[in-house]
Amino acid sequence: MMTKFWKKSSAKKSVIPKPISFGELFKKGDSLTKLQYFVMGSNNIAKKQVPKGLFFLGVEILFFYWLVSNGIHAIAMLKTLGTKSQGWKYDKTLGIQIQQAGDNSMLLLLFGIAALLAIVLFIYVYWTNFKSNRKLYTLAKEGHKIPSTMQDIRSLFDEKFHITLMAIPIVGVLAFTVLPLLYMISIAFTSYDHNHLPPKNLFHWVGFTNFGSVINGDISSTFFPVLTWTIVWAVVATATTFFGGILLALLLNAKPLRGKKFWRIIFMITMAVPQFVSLLLMANLFNDSGPINALLLNLGWIKTAIPFLTNGMLAKLTIIVVNMWIGIPVTMLVATGIIQNLPQDQIEAATIDGANTFQIFRKITFPQIVFVMAPALIQQFIGNINNFNVIYLLTGGYPSNSTFYSAGETDLLVTWLYKLTVDSADYNLASVIGILIFILSAVFSLFAYKKTNSYQNGGMA
Template sequence: MSHQGTQVEIPDEAPPRTPSGRRTGVGDTSHARSWSRGFFVKLAVVAIADAVSVYGILTAVAVQSWGVAAFLLVALVAITWVYFSRRGLPAKYLLPGLLFLLVYQLFVMGYTAYVAFTNYGDGHNSTKSDAVAQILVQNEKRVEGSATYPLTVVDKAGTVGFAVVVDGKAEVGSASQPLTAVDGATVDGGKVTAVPGWQVLDFASIAGRQDEIVNLRVPFSSNPDDGSLRTQDAQNGYLYRSALTYDAAADTMTDTSTGTVYRPDSRGSFVSPDGTALTPGWRVAVGFSNFTQMFTDSRLSGPFTQILVWTFVFAGLSVLTTFALGLFLAITFNDPRVRGRRIYRSLLILPYAFPAFLSALVWRGMLNQRFGYVNEVLLGGANVPWLTDGTLAKVSVLMVNLWLGFPYMFLVCTGALQSIPTDIIESARMDGASPFRIFRSMTLPLLMISVAPLLISSFAFNFNNFSLIYMLTGGGPSFTGTPVLIGHTDILISMVYAVAFGSGLKQYGLASAVSILIFIVVGAISWWGFRRTRTLEEL
């Protein structure tokens, strides 16, 4: 309606209010629906996470890994409480990162530190009870004059077993199940022809699984002293017994044929009086022996010292050379008088655009002594051993790393130079300062404020630049007479790989000790470097 020419609009009827005073309407219904969808999505995700945790807990309990089981139980409770409690709202964003930090950082660091104080490695992988069982198995010999058992090879869900007739009864067993009498088996001419629940393998199947069948041992009973049933032709089985016996009370291993007694030592092995050790051994704590071995073992101390010094030299020169070249090019192409700066800058970052490991492989081919492009084309057929001579290999590593690293320093220095106020530089020029004086007293200190932390991180990266060493030289040329396969261009991190995986005999304890040393060195240098960079902030 209107009054004195003024039109008054009557608002629509307001939506009703709830008892709490809030209005209800279409918007609230939409919000409720979206809230319901979000709740059910969250419920599904948390349910999946809890199911995985429960599965992990059951698996950890089955293998008696109580620490893992406890961690998964705590994680399950934390996830469920945080994501269904209003009080846990801030923790919803912290919990995933915290769990990943615990699993992928703190646990790895703690486990590496633990392994560094053990003899964990080939020959010492498991517990003492496992080692005793393996020693008895490995020293089994056929019992002279024992009976021959006509044998049938059977299979059950991928598990191979043997079926034989013992004292007129059909018995079947596998590697994990001793021979046990079965009912309903068919016997023809003293040989089992059918076993309920088991499939008799034909000749073709036996031929395809020959190695598995020949290496299979089926215990005669739960008593290890009764020996096991083995075969060489999948037709006849023979009784095998170990030539060694284990006395649990005296904790000794005795050779029944010679009478030699083997006693456990502090290194986790059974050793005879003449020093002969039985394999495998078991994992034990060895204190600081892995750390002292690098300095006391005459076969290892010399090469280790060279590798330690070369690691510092490589990391330091890599940072120095890449920074010097990158800074020089950045200053050059930061000058407005240079034409086509954008094109040149684009070309200079090309080495940085390619994966470093592929570039290292390309350089490895180019530096080949006989067929490489450098020797054949650039040097006119020269025979320079770029990668096989110790000194030249180190020079080659530094050259290739300079090629790979200077574009990064070029980009960093270009950005830092462009952030320096131009009026300061112009004021210095007007005061008569020479270009070198301006660079030394003004440009470089201002540049280092932003670049110094990156130089420290670059040093840490090159200190652990495994991919370059592995792809370019493989650590070679190798040292002679060392117990592990290490070489002149190895750095500490590639030495860790060689000790743990590349030397045939895997020594995880020694490799972990070197890893701890790397962590201490890099951490100390980074701490010192960042403290030093604080003085630049006073500028």
């Protein structure tokens, strides 16, 4: 107001000095600095950082050895995914047919992607090597001492502690999450289906053909019904468990209820039973000749067994009901935690203003629960899109539908994906489905996070 804000623009750009660039260092550095560009770690070794230097050098030697012996081949093969198919071939010198092993497209693809990852990793190490070189240069220029190996190790437990903590987990993520994902994403662009199964047959890059056949081709008549049911399921399953859970929590926190703890534990026990147990059990209970049907028949309420799990529409209903049985206690437990911690003064203020119980719930309690649980709710929705267990264990996707390709009435995208890989070996289609599920989840959560953020910010202000 009285003193003006000191904008950066009015004071010539940023004051943070930029570190010397890759090319610049090469121009300005001495011969040892230059050498490090080609022989990794050489400058470190010369400046008595022997283990560090040896590490860089070792990585470089190993990398180039691997590149020559394996890597170049692996990357080259990525282009064609193999040319020699398995089969019999006439050998002129022997004059007989001999068996030719052929290329395994699947392994070629896997190794090719692994090779690309290895190159990325090497570039990262090379960049670290450059940064270390730069550090040596700036330290020398400013007349500081070069840290000893001991000091380097100590820094791994202090300012570089995150490297110590995260190095191993990240290697695990690369090997068991990133690599498989890249591989599966690539498969979506190949002809890897039941007609092209390695090692017997080769498969090839086919571009977006698979996406075409899922969205617009012969698979689309399965895809869209399954997609619709997946979305309906995710919305209904999330909503029923969420509202059910909150209502149950309110019920269990109602003042007149006696033995609150006891009731809570009863509902918690159902959460603790492993899901596959309770689901297999439910499948048995709702079987055409299971106890529920038997009971109803005995009571004479029905004449023939209700096809809880064998009629498409009924099966979908049953799945949602069973999911409520599983999911409501989870929400209840969390909502109870929130309800018990709600600030009482707002509720008291509302009571004084003359609000009744229902109005208090709708205007005060419920918005606050939604506010706290919104992120968990989004996760639950994504989880339901990917809810493999409930479908697979309860109905296995059945009852079957003759117009569907490799899917049943109750199959979600994920269980269909599973069947496409395990039963019909259409890996390319399965990958396309996987990518579409990802897009679905990503679009939804982006949208939802934006919404809740603005809602939460608005709520806070």
